[in-house]
Amino acid sequence: MPFTPPPEFTTRPDLQGVFGMTATTHWLATGAGQSVLERGGTAFDAAVAAAFVLHLVEPHLNGPGGDLVALLATAEDPGTPVVLMGQGPAPAGATLERYRAEGLDLVPGAGALAATVPGAVDAWLLLLETHGTWELRDVLGIPLALARDGHPLSVGPARAIAAMASFFRDHWPTSAAHWLHPDGTPPVAGEIVTNRPWAGVLEELVAAGDALGPAASRADRVRSARDAWATGRVAREIDAFVRAPHRHSDGRDHAGVLRAEDLAGFRAGFEPAAVLDFRGTTVAKSGPWGQGPALLAALAILEPLDDALLDPSTADGAHTIAEAMKLALADREAWFGDDGDVPLERLLSPGYAADRRALIGPRASAELRPGTGPGRPALVRLRTAAEYAAGVAGVGEPTIESTGDLRGDTCHLDVVDRWGNIVAATPSGGWLQSSPTIPGLGFCLGTRLQMTWLEEGTATTLTPGRRPRTTLTPTLLLRDGHAVAALGTPGGDQQDQWQLLYLLRTLVGGWSPQQAIDAPAFHTTSFPGSFWPRTWEPGGLVVEDRLGEGVIRELEARGHVVTRAGDQVLGRLTTVGRDPATGVLHAAANARAMQGYAAGR
Template sequence: MDRFTTRPEIAGTFGVVATTHWIASAIGMSILERGGNAFDAAVAAGFTLQIVEPHLNGPGGDLPILFHDARSGADRVICAQGTAPAGATIAHYRAQGLELIPGSGLLATVVPGAFDGWMLMLRDHGSMRLRDVLEPAIHYAEHGHPMLARVASAIADLAGFFREEWPTSAETWLPGGIAPEAGSMFRNPVLAATLRRVLEEAEARESRDAQIEAARDAWYRGFVAEAVDAYFRSAEVMDASGQKNRGVLTADDMARWQASYETPVSRDYHDWTVLKTGPWGQGPVLLQGLALLEGFDIGAMDPNGTEFVHVVTEAMKLAYADREAFYGDPDHAEIPLATLLSDDYAASRRNLIGDTASLEQRPGRVPGFEHLADAAIERARRVVEVEASVTAGEPTMAHLTDRRGDTVHIDVIDRWGNMVSATPSGGWLQSSPVIPGLGFPMNSRAQMFWLDEGLPTSLAPGRRPRTTLTPSLARHQCRPTMAFGTPGGDQQDQWQLIFLLRHIHHGLNLQETIDAPLFHTAHFTGSFYPRQARPGHLMIEPGVGEHTLTCLRRRGHLLEIAEPWSVGRLTAARREASGLLRAAATPRLMQAYAIGR
């Protein structure tokens, strides 16, 4: 394939930061310049992204982090995915006349986990004080930042809905009653005051660790939780179901929850080892995809050619079918992950990849779990009619509809070899009304639960939703090497799989790999309301060439040709054995940037 890049691959030895917004990347790099490590930089960048990309994430959202600690040599996951409230029972939701959990509004909310996840990492692995990492976000909330065109468009599209149904959101996103213009300075003084109060309460303590613990208390057991509780006890708001509903989240739910550490799930692929979250996220589907593709000579395929696109797409269909059948919170359900990641299972499934596009949902027949496969097939057949005016809940990509949110991503490597890959999401401005006095909305992650009994993803109090958020780390020849990821809901592990294959097999550098045309399928049941499947679907950028598109149609793929440069928001950072650092970020949507020296 022809090699070109839209921008240079960043290279240096001091540190690299790649995020989905140039301001957050600059903030992360500034933390490294001031002597902070990768953990400090990621926290500062993460809070900044909540301010500058409010249509993609917010303080009321959720967060998984994968990191490598150079000092201990450990690779760990921080799970900052909040759990379902105590009142979130199937019986309660069914009593509201619901068959699916709405994609927006108060019933879609679980405990907001992002704040505690950032605090846990800062306390245990960072070196800076709380003020150092919060001040940039406070500054941009208080003094303003240039409004992204896509944020302005999202607000303008929802302005009438905000005025009529979510007046607290209108107060925040429509200053003076008017939708902000693209490029104008936008401020959120209420959110700035919230963060400043957290910082003031924290700094009443003396030590660094005590301040971080005080901030966690303020958020989950103090004034933030109290404000959330007060609003949820009285508010009934319109959501994607087309009716007004009251939420079930309480201050007690927030007080009982905290972020936690886990061991990553991993799989070897050639001379690489890829690390992901457990099956409470969708990360293992990338590992299943690698297992399936080990039986193909990927390196011999044109990375923009028909065979590559076809084989990878068919592998993704199989892996995602298993996700829909078997994944869920392993603390609450038995997940046959060892079987799903085994060589024997991959070999048996690999035989299903033929020369033509599959139009069937084909989860595996795992002994003892056959009923889950059958249930997944049945769910995929459901067709749900949704009133378009209230579908504000699906975080996929802006090229599908400006009313939907998305996600953000951060990759950082410092000069000591610490690595962070984080994918914050949730709590975007489209998801839920702004909490009075706090300046931010809550998440809508509960929409990933089913209101059917007996599934790993059945709604239940204290259970984590099976999220789509999926950061990545990779080791090359046993050496910590790469952090990478992307926003994009169900597409995240599809784009990451394509990125990894092209980088490993075709010798493309990070920027060349990210710039190459991308594709994904919506063949399987979606994670977001209204949970639809599109059998045989394949969205693809036209940059692969007309010959590839023609041949894919002949193989039975139902093509949706994307606008050029509109699919995927990948970022990546890599550390060579020599200590040389590299980083890259997508040019798509003209927001992401990599910085380093």
């Protein structure tokens, strides 16, 4: 049976041009990035401007207190993908003994005990320092104006604030003061909102660079801003604020352990990418301190199969893809972490992939089946959502329901310029619903430590100075020594699953980017989730109804525990790219959630 042909109509056009393309999960960020390109900036200048706009317009999905992972390639070295690492580590005080003394068996999903060192701001400034061409003052022009003068609140953050309003009033008064009206009511979509404390921070960062005087270089000025972020008022106010106990997602009050010294000791950096060749295309991801290589592992398992088994629109394809992803995510759980000793070459080898492929049978698996090998870390006891709920009756999660539309999530941006510089970045963390807003700063801290375990010996056991295994996982594609596409999506554990569907439809099925983005999506939940309360659903498969009644019934007949999510809900993937032979650029964005936007010329 041939691969399903692409649809005739798409929700949006496949954009093409020769000058520059920007695609993000919010139109205002896209506009800011494209504005920088139009005024002579590079893709890296544009990405930094767009990212600081995302802090403001998608505050329920990311913030300055969060983190990021990016993949990039330069026009000078287009065949070498590089990882921009903006994931901060666990603070020095984040010890197993401390958390166990707090009566915890999991790191909370909200509250400062779950905070790593904020990494996003330093990472963006590092990118500007090393790869940008613009002054920090110019790059921050649009974000500063939005923070100081305001912007219309979008539907997504308005819903998140409304959902959190009573919690803010009862438990996080600084968040209530920042996000709610004086009478305690939440703002509505379309209302002009500002963030003047954050505008003040941005102005201080610019001033730190300007203070060096005209003799300093542009890079020196940006580096001075980085130092001010890590060692100045921001670090001091974070330290002072988290020492006061506040409500966490276990239903109790705790103080945080993040200190000014932790911020002073962290700097973002660049790392080599993990890569795999699939059907003539090199796929680049972060290292196994993140979940990115799980996508590579799934591709290695699927590589030699017939095209019909790689078609996400059919029952055979959806079953095969879901089973391959279960195996890849089981290995993620067993092996991936920041201990520097992950045997990634073996886990992506053809022989290992063949052994894993042989485990795919005609029925849906309901077991966690990681591969074996010397030195494999321990696994924790798995719990279903029902089992966990039975043990913690009445305990709520400030990040909103873990299966709901309003849970903390992520955003994404892609930029390519006419010279061939290209970047895909997935910023997240520091959601307005993740921890109390720090009054003098206008943002809150991230909660990435919830992705660590409080048991000894696992791949991601909580350890001071180590990064938690992040779910942030952008992708870069290369052919014949040139980067040809950048892509990514919000979605936590689902990010690589939805990207896998996109890659199969474009690289195997020949679909256009927009056709692949629009197509029905699905993902498995048959693995331990990375977010509190870390439960799983054996055999679980979440599908968009548009996959089709016949396909869904066949998947259920094969033993998949299917949850129907609705027609247009799974994923917010965006992408940009460049054909190195012609110089033609392309971009596409997702219509789901009605916020993603691509622009270019």
